[in-house]
Amino acid sequence: MRWLRTFGEVARSGLTIEETRLEPLLALRTAAGVALVIGPALWLVSPAYAASAALGAYSAGAATFQRTWRPRKVIALGAGAGLALSTFVGYLAAGRLVTFLPLLAAWAFAAGMAWALGSTAGIVAATTVGSMLVTVTLPTSVGRALEHAGVIALGGVAQAVLILLFPVRRWGAHRDALADALAAVADYARRLRHDPVAPFDPEPLMTARDAAAVTPSQARTRPPVLHGPRGLAERILPVVAALADPDVGAPAEGPGRDRARELLGAAADVLDAAARSIRRGTPAEIPPRSADVLRVDQEGEVLEGPARQAAERLVELLAEALEIARSGGARDSTSTPPGHASAQFLVRPTMFRLLPVALRAVRRELRRDSPVFRHAVRLAAVATLGYLIASRLPLEHGYWAPIASVMVMRPDFHRTYARAVGRLAGTLAGVALATGMVRVLGPDAPVFGALAVVSAALSYTLFRTGYAYSQCFTAAYVVFLLGMGGQTWEQTVPERVVLTLLGGALAMLAYLVFPTWETPRLPGRLADWLAADGRYAAAVLRSYAEPTRERRADMRRALLASREARAAWQEAYDQARQEPVGPRGLTAREAEEAQEALKGLDRAAMLMESHVPRVDSRSAPEAERLAEALEADTAQAADDVREHRNPDWGRRVEEALHAWEGAAGDPSPVLRRGAELQKRALEDLAAAVSRTPLERDVSSAREEQRVRAAAAEGDGPGPAHRGG
Numbered sequence: 123m124r125w126l127r128t129f130g131e132v133a134r135s136g137l138t139i140e141e142t143r144l145e146p147l148l149a150l151r152t153a154a155g156v157a158l159v160i161g162p163a164l165w166l167v168s169p170a171y172a173a174s175a176a177l178g179a180y181s182a183g184a185a186t187f188q189r190t191w192r193p194r195k196v197i198a199l200g201a202g203a204g205l206a207l208s209t210f211v212g213y214l215a216a217g218r219l220v221t222f223l224p225l226l227a228a229w230a231f232a233a234g235m236a237w238a239l240g241s242t243a244g245i246v247a248a249t250t251v252g253s254m255l256v257t258v259t260l261p262t263s264v265g266r267a268l269e270h271a272g273v274i275a276l277g278g279v280a281q282a283v284l285i286l287l288f289p290v291r292r293w294g295a296h297r298d299a300l301a302d303a304l305a306a307v308a309d310y311a312r313r314l315r316h317d318p319v320a321p322f323d324p325e326p327l328m329t330a331r332d333a334a335a336v337t338p339s340q341a342r343t344r345p346p347v348l349h350g351p352r353g354l355a356e357r358i359l360p361v362v363a364a365l366a367d368p369d370v371g372a373p374a375e376g377p378g379r380d381r382a383r384e385l386l387g388a389a390a391d392v393l394d395a396a397a398r399s400i401r402r403g404t405p406a407e408i409p410p411r412s413a414d415v416l417r418v419d420q421e422g423e424v425l426e427g428p429a430r431q432a433a434e435r436l437v438e439l440l441a442e443a444l445e446i447a448r449s450g451g452a453r454d455s456t457s458t459p460p461g462h463a464s465a466q467f468l469v470r471p472t473m474f475r476l477l478p479v480a481l482r483a484v485r486r487e488l489r490r491d492s493p494v495f496r497h498a499v500r501l502a503a504v505a506t507l508g509y510l511i512a513s514r515l516p517l518e519h520g521y522w523a524p525i526a527s528v529m530v531m532r533p534d535f536h537r538t539y540a541r542a543v544g545r546l547a548g549t550l551a552g553v554a555l556a557t558g559m560v561r562v563l564g565p566d567a568p569v570f571g572a573l574a575v576v577s578a579a580l581s582y583t584l585f586r587t588g589y590a591y592s593q594c595f596t597a598a599y600v601v602f603l604l605g606m607g608g609q610t611w612e613q614t615v616p617e618r619v620v621l622t623l624l625g626g627a628l629a630m631l632a633y634l635v636f637p638t639w640e641t642p643r644l645p646g647r648l649a650d651w652l653a654a655d656g657r658y659a660a661a662v663l664r665s666y667a668e669p670t671r672e673r674r675a676d677m678r679r680a681l682l683a684s685r686e687a688r689a690a691w692q693e694a695y696d697q698a699r700q701e702p703v704g705p706r707g708l709t710a711r712e713a714e715e716a717q718e719a720l721k722g723l724d725r726a727a728m729l730m731e732s733h734v735p736r737v738d739s740r741s742a743p744e745a746e747r748l749a750e751a752l753e754a755d756t757a758q759a760a761d762d763v764r765e766h767r768n769p770d771w772g773r774r775v776e777e778a779l780h781a782w783e784g785a786a787g788d789p790s791p792v793l794r795r796g797a798e799l800q801k802r803a804l805e806d807l808a809a810a811v812s813r814t815p816l817e818r819d820v821s822s823a824r825e826e827q828r829v830r831a832a833a834a835e836g837d838g839p840g841p842a843h844r845g846g
Contacts, residue, residue, distance in 0.1 A: 140586065160574065178274030200278075202276075205278070237497060300333065319367065351446055358439050391409055530626060535697070581594075650691070655684050658727050661679075667746035727796070
């Protein structure tokens with residue numbers, strides 16, 4: 123039953139329409155790049171050259187739609203060069219299986235390892251494997267192979283030139299990432315009005331930080347508005363949390379709570395206006411009522427103590443956001459401090475300096491338990507096996523089977539299976555559509571070339587709405603290209619359907635034979651998050667003990683490491699819920715409760731961070747002992763969770779808190795309350811993952827019973843949501 127329900131979820135996911143903003147101008151420009159190489163090649167040379175040119179232009183154009191922060195023209199050039207190289211090298215080894223199969227296996231393995239550099243690199247590398255498979259049948263000599271490789275590279279050049287001449291929303295992705303971060307904090311402020319302890323997902327802030335890393339050449343042309351607002355969102359986040367929290371901020375009821383709700387609502391309005399301003403590059407209007415609310419009256423202010431401090435700090439930060447919103451993002455040049463370039467922006471390596479970074483990333487993944495390594499092994503095995511099987515079939519275009527496998531395979535179970543379903547459904551629909559048009563129009567190379575360009579434009583337009591829908595027009599594009607080359611629909615259509623089905627089946631089977639389940643990894647991911655959270659909380663406490671710039675820098679680094687560990691946990695947890703395997707080490711309930719406990723530890727540290735003393739302010743030496751105890755206890759507990767033992771917190775944190783109570787100085791109420799919240803979060807985590815020997819023996823059986831009961835009733839989330 124678990125597998126059946128999982129396949130049902132996979133099928134629905136593969137056919138789901140994703141709600142996203144369409145980008146018709148980008149699609150039109152990229153389709154124009156395809157037309158720019160198809161037309162002259164078809165007119166001046168031959169349909170075979172036109173097909174090669176179309177392959178390079180289409181694939182290079184598709185690469186520019188991937189989520190990446192590098193300039194799109196660089197991505198187009200890189201994709202075109204990779205396609206050309208794989209085409210030429212593939213031809214040199216073609217003709218004999220003894221030379222081509224080892225090359226194909228090695229190239230596919232390298233393409234799989236490219237996922238160590240990110241999804242964009244992995245997807246572009248997979249297209250080069252497809253190029254190697256499809257073009258080995260075209261040239262008849264080394265010279266002709268060079269010509270075809272050059273034509274394919276020319277397709278990437280054409281796309282890059284169009285991007286340079288006709289930029290569409292230049293820096294648009296970076297603007298969107300920054301605007302999303304501000305909008306996420308605005309949404310958080312609104313939720314805090316009704317739920318003072320609401321959680322916050324830091325993913326938009328992490329994405330904005332990733333987008334903020336640029337090369338020196340990018341830094342010289344980056345709009346001024348993209349320099350500072352990300353840090354503004356980072357500073358506002360803990361302040362709104364501290365203001366709303368009834369333990370360290372506004373009281374739970376009364377005029378103070380009403381005042382806090384007003385400030386939070388006004389903060390949300392200002393941040394939303396700033397987000398719209400950055401996204402559109404136009405000035406935004408702030409509601410007059412929100413501007414009036416953001417005035418802390420020294421005489422009649424109802425907030426007191428830490429709540430008032432948070433309110434005053436929030437007003438200071440929102441004044442900067444108001445400047446951004448009202449200026450339309452046109453910050454003056456003085457907003458960026460002068461100095462060396464490396465001090466002004468987060469550095470991203472240039473393409474030439476990326477090689478050692480890439481080698482280090484790949485080297486880290488060269489281990490048997492790495493998802494990237496296992497994906498590379500599956501990719502190499504499926505590509506070679508698919509090519510062998512297809513070469514023995516009485517079909518002319520047997521390479522479609524391994525191409526289908528390579529293009530749907532991903533490092534995780536759910537996306538691989540969902541894309542296999544989406545590719546089959548899209549291929550069936552696209553082939554049916556294109557076949558009908560071919561039969562009506564008859565053989566006409568120029569018409570088929572024009573239809574191929576239209577299909578490419580529609581495929582690009584629907585690129586982010588769902589794989590199945592984009593694949594529908596990709597399949598039509600291929601049929602029209604083959605028709606342009608003289609292939610009749612009776613030859614291409616049945617082959618395309620059968621071989622796509624074969625390729626998808628091979629991809630699915632490969633994952634079952636050599637899987638990469640995230641479910642057994644959950645205890646390790648949870649332990650990593652716990653240890654990182656402990657270091658972050660300890661770094662915040664040390665900023666109280668010794669308020670210096672060095673301590674603040676340590677706190678920032680610990681915060682970023684904590685967010686990365688949380689993101690790794692969340693990704694593994696989401697994938698585990700979609701896997702058809704039973705719990706191993708952590709049941710779904712334990713994982714959920716442990717996650718909530720660690721979010722509480724995150725939140726407690728964030729509340730304390732909002733009131734960290736300014737540099738060279740009065741220190742709190744007692745916080746150092748608590749920091750050491752907290753870091754040591756969380757590190758030990760992380761080892762216990764990783765080894766499937768009940769966490770033993772010892773007495774270090776409790777002893778440090780008791781010693782603080784007996785100290786002469788009176789600690790900050792925010793600091794004292796934050797420490798208590800941290801201790802409570804650690805106790806909740808221990809309660810979530812601790813089990814008696816009997817519970818350890820029967821936990822998996824109980825989990826299976828709950829899943830079966832939910833499936834039988836038909837109203838539970840089923841294994842796709844509970845198999846954590």
